[in-house]
Amino acid sequence: MTRLNVLLLLAVMASAMVLVHSQYESRRLFMALEAANKDAHRLEVEHDRLHVERRAQATPLRVEQIARQQLQMRTASPAITQYVSLSGKAPEPLPAPVAAPSREAHP
Secondary structure, three states, rough: HHHEEEEEHHHHHHHHHHHHHHHHHHHHHHHHHHHHHHHHHHHHHHHHHHHHHHHHOOOOHHHHHHHHHHOOOOOOOOOOOOOOOOOOOOOOOOOOOOOOOOOOOOO
């Protein structure tokens, strides 16, 4: 009878140790999950901020301004356009350009 009691006591102790270990692991994993969720939220906010900043940087007016100021670009006109042909003969004149649609800001 004493052997049975000792064996049962050891089984209860082992079971208690496994329970404590599983609760510890559960809490540790929960904390890791919360940290990962916090990082994911931070990255999502950063992504949204960068997306808004990219849209602000790519406005047509800003691109045109940078092209003129930093890249020294200018609007193409027939006076500064050079036509190249593949054959040895002179290129045929192009038809008159059609007026471009107005650039109105769309919401």
